[in-house]
Amino acid sequence: xxxxxxxxxxxxxxxxxxxxxxxxxxxxxxxxxxxxxxxxxxxxxxxxxxxxxxxxxxxxxxxxxxxxxxxxxxxxxxxxxxxxxxxxxxxxxxxxxxxxxxxxxxxxxxxxxxxxxxxxxxxxxxxxxxxxxxxxxxxxxxxxxxxxxxxxxxxxxxxxxxxxxxxxxxxxxxxxxxxxxxxxxxxxxxxxxxxxxxxxxxxxxxxxxxxxxxxxxxxxxxxxxxxxxxxxxxxxxxxxxxxxxxxxxxxxxxxxxxxxxxxxxxxxxxxxxxxxxxxxxxxxxxxxxxxxxxxxxxxxxxxxxxxxxxxxxxxxxxxxxxxxxxxxxxxxxxxxxxxxxxxxxxxxxxxxxxxxxxxxxxxxx
Amino acid sequence: xxxxxxxxxxxxxxxxxxxxxxxxxxxxxxxxxxxxxxxxxxxxxxxxxxxxxxxxxxxxxxxxxxxxxxxxxxxxxxxxxxxxxxxxxxxxxxxxxxxxxxxxxxxxxxxxxxxxxxxxxxxxxxxxxxxxxxxxxxxxxxxxxxxxxxxxxxxxxxxxxxxxxxxxxxxxxxxxxxxxxxxxxxxxxxxxxxxxxxxxxxxxxxxxxxxxxxxxxxxxxxxxxxxxxxxxxxxxxxxxxxxxxxxxxxxxxxxxxxxxxxxxxxxxxxxxxxxxxxxxxxxxxxxxxxxxxxxxxxxxxxxxxxxxxxxxxxxxxxxxxxxxxxxxxxxxxxxxxxxxxxxxxxxxxxxxxxxxxxxxxxxxx
Numbered sequence: 001x002x003x004x005x006x007x008x009x010x011x012x013x014x015x016x017x018x019x020x021x022x023x024x025x026x027x028x029x030x031x032x033x034x035x036x037x038x039x040x041x042x043x044x045x046x047x048x049x050x051x052x053x054x055x056x057x058x059x060x061x062x063x064x065x066x067x068x069x070x071x072x073x074x075x076x077x078x079x080x081x082x083x084x085x086x087x088x089x090x091x092x093x094x095x096x097x098x099x100x101x102x103x104x105x106x107x108x109x110x111x112x113x114x115x116x117x118x119x120x121x122x123x124x125x126x127x128x129x130x131x132x133x134x135x136x137x138x139x140x141x142x143x144x145x146x147x148x149x150x151x152x153x154x155x156x157x158x159x160x161x162x163x164x165x166x167x168x169x170x171x172x173x174x175x176x177x178x179x180x181x182x183x184x185x186x187x188x189x190x191x192x193x194x195x196x197x198x199x200x201x202x203x204x205x206x207x208x209x210x211x212x213x214x215x216x217x218x219x220x221x222x223x224x225x226x227x228x229x230x231x232x233x234x235x236x237x238x239x240x241x242x243x244x245x246x247x248x249x250x251x252x253x254x255x256x257x258x259x260x261x262x263x264x265x266x267x268x269x270x271x272x273x274x275x276x277x278x279x280x281x282x283x284x285x286x287x288x289x290x291x292x293x294x295x296x297x298x299x300x301x302x303x304x305x306x307x308x309x310x311x312x313x314x315x316x317x318x319x320x321x322x323x324x325x326x327x328x329x330x331x332x333x334x335x336x337x338x339x340x341x342x343x344x345x346x347x348x349x350x351x352x353x354x355x356x357x358x359x360x361x362x363x364x365x
Numbered sequence: 366x367x368x369x370x371x372x373x374x375x376x377x378x379x380x381x382x383x384x385x386x387x388x389x390x391x392x393x394x395x396x397x398x399x400x401x402x403x404x405x406x407x408x409x410x411x412x413x414x415x416x417x418x419x420x421x422x423x424x425x426x427x428x429x430x431x432x433x434x435x436x437x438x439x440x441x442x443x444x445x446x447x448x449x450x451x452x453x454x455x456x457x458x459x460x461x462x463x464x465x466x467x468x469x470x471x472x473x474x475x476x477x478x479x480x481x482x483x484x485x486x487x488x489x490x491x492x493x494x495x496x497x498x499x500x501x502x503x504x505x506x507x508x509x510x511x512x513x514x515x516x517x518x519x520x521x522x523x524x525x526x527x528x529x530x531x532x533x534x535x536x537x538x539x540x541x542x543x544x545x546x547x548x549x550x551x552x553x554x555x556x557x558x559x560x561x562x563x564x565x566x567x568x569x570x571x572x573x574x575x576x577x578x579x580x581x582x583x584x585x586x587x588x589x590x591x592x593x594x595x596x597x598x599x600x601x602x603x604x605x606x607x608x609x610x611x612x613x614x615x616x617x618x619x620x621x622x623x624x625x626x627x628x629x630x631x632x633x634x635x636x637x638x639x640x641x642x643x644x645x646x647x648x649x650x651x652x653x654x655x656x657x658x659x660x661x662x663x664x665x666x667x668x669x670x671x672x673x674x675x676x677x678x679x680x681x682x683x684x685x686x687x688x689x690x691x692x693x694x695x696x697x698x699x700x701x702x703x704x705x706x707x708x709x710x711x712x713x714x715x716x717x718x719x720x721x722x723x724x725x726x727x728x729x730x
Contacts, residue, residue: 005523008468008470008472009472010472011468011469014612014613015612016608022433025436037429042429046428055424059424060411061594062412062593062626063410063593064402064405065405067387068383068390069390071393092618096615096618105370128613226427227428228429228430229620229622230622231431248376248493251460252458252460253596255457255595255620256594261424
């Protein structure tokens with residue numbers, strides 16, 4: 001029997017590659033565990049003890065469905081940001097919400113714009129829904145907002161994706177530059193402003209929290225709140241866009257443990273502030289290491305630091321050697337950033353392991 | 366400024382209604398909590414203590430991302446079912462996987478077939494991806510497989526959805542009938558066999574676990590494992606279909622706590638068997654109550670029992686009165702099942718509350 005159960009043409013055309021190979025998968029392949037896991041921008045400084053306590057309590061209550069409205073978390077987030085609950089959409093991480101945004105705004109064949117080498121999962125969704133991706137290179141290691149804007153105009157883009165502070169560079173654009181971009185957007189184009197790392201950013205990089213129909217802002221509990229494995233992110237948008245999310249989102253997508261954990265962590269901002277301070281100290285440590293080893297670092301407003309190895313081959317060699325020596329880091333794949341590698345701010349202990357191994361690697365180059 | 370940031374035509378056309386209003390939302394609206402929550406087919410018999418223990422341990426580890434490959438759980442599931450790991454796809458509940466299946470197989474304008482009044486979330490996804498839904502009524506309170514098959518042939522359907530045992534009836538078709546359906550499927554149509562309630566079903570209702578390119582089987586930890594709030598389900602399919610899921614799924618969609626909880630529960634099948642026995646006892650209790658009050662019950666191979674109130678108005682009145690008296694149940698909305706209401710098997714205590722309140726309701730009719 002010939003199997004005629006074909007996938008849709010969009011799905012059939014998709015590659016089988018996935019956005020990120022997890023460190024566990026690499027460990028299974030190489031047959032050893034990493035001594036320092038510094039490649040996924042996970043928080044080295046853990047989770048709020050109050051959140052852990054709340055999650056432990058909730059573990060015995062999972063027989064009941066989670067609240068599909070995410071009511072309590074949504075109320076707390078709206079109070080936190082001084083906006084209305086109908087302007088908040090909770091999802092299973094920013095990844096989930098980016099996919100929904102593409103589905104909502106970009107029909108197959110229409111265009112989305114991003115920097116060349118931008119967040120892989122956004123690109124995964126653009127491809128996944130049969131949309132066209134137009135990219136512009138980073139310039140001077142920051143998102144080139146003018147070039148992205150021109151590309152959006154030229155390609156009649158429905159979405160323009162910018163992460164600020166940026167991943168994978170760690171750099172940022174000032175709030176006034178973002179606001180100027182918003183004012184210049186074509187009237188058919190929505191800005192997806194991915195602020196996953198916002199807690200680590202200088203205040204000057206963060207636009208004022210106003211609700212604007214031209215922008216969807218994305219926040220997460222994965223980074224400063226230390227809850228990457230929990231899958232909670234949220235979008236801030238005007239009510240019309242939030243209602244659009246409600247038409248397509250997986251209503252039971254955020255599980256009970258995640259809901260109560262995020263809520264408790266939001267109520268423990270002292271913990272988050274402490275994490276941010278520790279990350280700042282760690283970034284300085286990485287700057288020192290980079291200077292000592294002739295690998296200058298890019299400015300970072302995130303919980304990772306991008307080291308400049310000068311050219312691609314050297315960066316790839318460093319990445320491979322570090323992995324061989326038990327240190328997991330990642331590197332941007334697209335020029336001009338492919339000369340760099342990206343290291344999450346670890347604990348003092350992890351940073352010491354990283355420094356020791358990197359020193360050996362550089363000696364061997 | 367006129368806002369020209371339009372949703373795609375598919376999303377624009379979607380209603381703002383959602384598949385299920387959660388009991389929490391009803392409680393918020395009516396301003397009181399339910400004494401007995403028997404409307405969402407949640408397990409009244411809780412979660413494996415081993416799973417609770419595993420989840421509690423994991424609560425302090427959520428700073429790390431979950432394994433996007435769901436490796437450990439997938440290995441355990443494949444061992445459990447005697448199939449290969451590449452034939453298992455783990456998702457955030459069956460809801461998640463049903464949406465992906467629609468996206469994979471049904472292009473906008475193409476057709477999916479289901480019984481009239483079938484699982485609302487499947488229909489939500491069919492609508493959500495701009496596909497056409499063709500339905501056939503239940504006959505004698507079971508899925509009318511012949512009618513569904515004819516509809517699939519006539520409409521050139523890409524998917525045929527059947528839940529077995531069925532929700533919202535609780536009834537089932539025999540395995541041999543399902544197998545005959547599979548053999549008769551058009552060569553372009555895939556059967557989505559939703560087996561969410563399979564643990565509660567008679568053995569004769571469960572087709573042999575063979576991998577078949579014509580079928581995707583869906584299982585869940587929400588029901589017998591008592592983990593509805595955790596969001597873990599899985600699909601069993603041939604490798605080609607599983608690879609299709611990998612092209613479109615949210616790779617980090619199943620959180621760490623859910624992964625370890627499901628894994629631990631799968632390792633505690635004694636607990637699950639005990640739940641199944643308790644549910645059987647509860648079903649008998651409901652049968653007795655139904656006979657005593659002149660509300661006959663449908664046969665059930667699930668963790669709920671469907672009571673026949675004779676006609677729609679009477680069923681709606683019972684539903685509303687029960688809710689007023691603090692008991693949350695649901696009812697099918699579509700004829701001919703709209704004459705029924707559906708009650709989850711609760712604990713002995715919850716069943717006593719239900720019996721007491723239902724007795725009052727019936728007296729007042």
